[in-house]
Amino acid sequence: MSKKTIAAPANIAFIKYWGARDLDHALPQNSSISMTLERCVTQCTAEAISGDRDEIWLAEQGGGFSSPEPDFVHRIEEHLDRIRRWAGRDERFRVATRNSFPSAAGLASSASGFAALTLAAAGALDRGDGPIEELSRLARSSGSGSAARSVLGGYVEWPPGDDETSYAIQLARADHWDLRDVIAVVEIGPKAVSSLDGHRRTLTSPYFRKRLELLPGRLERVREAIDQRDLGLLGPVLEEEAIDLHLIAMSSQPPIFYWAPGTLEVLRAVRELRQEGLHAWATMDAGANVHVICDPDSEEDVAERLEDLPSVGFVIQDSVGDGPESEEPHLF
Ligand code: PMV
Numbered sequence: 001m002s003k004k005t006i007a008a009p010a011n012i013a014f015i016k017y018w019g020a021r022d023l024d025h026a027l028p029q030n031s032s033i034s035m036t037l038e039r040c041v042t043q044c045t046a047e048a049i050s051g052d053r054d055e056i057w058l059a060e061q062g063g064g065f066s067s068p069e070p071d072f073v074h075r076i077e078e079h080l081d082r083i084r085r086w087a088g089r090d091e092r093f094r095v096a097t098r099n100s101f102p103s104a105a106g107l108a109s110s111a112s113g114f115a116a117l118t119l120a121a122a123g124a125l126d127r128g129d130g131p132i133e134e135l136s137r138l139a140r141s142s143g144s145g146s147a148a149r150s151v152l153g154g155y156v157e158w159p160p161g162d163d164e165t166s167y168a169i170q171l172a173r174a175d176h177w178d179l180r181d182v183i184a185v186v187e188i189g190p191k192a193v194s195s196l197d198g199h200r201r202t203l204t205s206p207y208f209r210k211r212l213e214l215l216p217g218r219l220e221r222v223r224e225a226i227d228q229r230d231l232g233l234l235g236p237v238l239e240e241e242a243i244d245l246h247l248i249a250m251s252s253q254p255p256i257f258y259w260a261p262g263t264l265e266v267l268r269a270v271r272e273l274r275q276e277g278l279h280a281w282a283t284m285d286a287g288a289n290v291h292v293i294c295d296p297d298s299e300e301d302v303a304e305r306l307e308d309l310p311s312v313g314f315v316i317q318d319s320v321g322d323g324p325e326s327e328e329p330h331l332f
Pocket of ligand 1: 110
């Protein structure tokens with residue numbers, strides 16, 4: 001039977017997906033824009049097998065396999081059902097996945113995970129080369145909407161729309177603009193509130209409507225910044241967006257506090273680095289860790305400074321990347 005392995009990268013949102021019109025289908029309230037990463041990847045091997053149930057494994061870093069938590073298994077099985085319905089097939093799958101970075105630490109492991117699963121399972125059914133719009137839509141339907149963006153490389157926009165029309169498109173390839181992402185990890189381990197719950201609560205925040213009003217202008221600035229390779233234009237929007245996401249989380253009912261004390265320490269250091277003349281701007285997803293977007297000339301100084309902060313466990317130096325790749329050897 002056919003077997004396929006895909007390495008799909010995480011992505012970091014410049015304009016965030018935070019709040020859905022239809023959470024069951026991961027249809028967002030607003031367009032989001034992200035940069036696909038290079039080194040933070042999920043590898044997934046999927047094999048179409050005969051039998052009556054799917055087999056799902058986590059591949060350990062040092063070799064060997066373990067069984068995931070039942071909730072995780074359930075989400076994967078549901079997504080494999082969607083992929084079977086889409087392909088009009090009824091084979092079961094044997095699936096193994098492995099992350100190159102800490103899972104569930106606000107580093108978008110669900111985006112890379114569901115993008116990799118979608119492409120590997122579609123590939124195991126010989127449908128992995130299908131139109132990228134369809135694969136993006138299918139990745140979105142996993143419920144982790146930002147997975148729709150991880151099927152593409154470079155700079156990516158994912159518009160709202162309906163079930164048919166909400167899929168990601170590439171704004172620019174990775175080689176258009178070499179940006180770096182220095183990730184300061186201040187907290188490791190799963191976040192207390194999932195992004196699904198975060199989306200669910202957005203409408204309870206009095207600031208959510210205000211953010212929607214501000215978004216068309218921000219989206220324009222980010223598209224223009226990417227087009228012109230202008231970090232001075234992009235940077236302030238990155239920080240506005242990250243702060244808004246957390247402002248809405250903190251003012252939701254019940255409130256969600258993703259930040260840790262180290263988050264503020266990193267944000268202050270990034271402001272200081274800018275005062276010293278470096279081009280570095282911070283953003284955060286639904287977690288405590290901080291992504292510092294910078295140009296290649298600033299990367300080493302940014303990484304050194306952040307590494308020295310008492311609350312930073314370690315930094316990951318990543319960059320814009322080309323998107324998912326087919327890989328061998330397989331994980332099993
Ligand atoms: O795709 P989800 O449901 O995990 O939501 C992603 C939410 C953020 O990472 C916080 C923002 C984004 O656009 O990636």
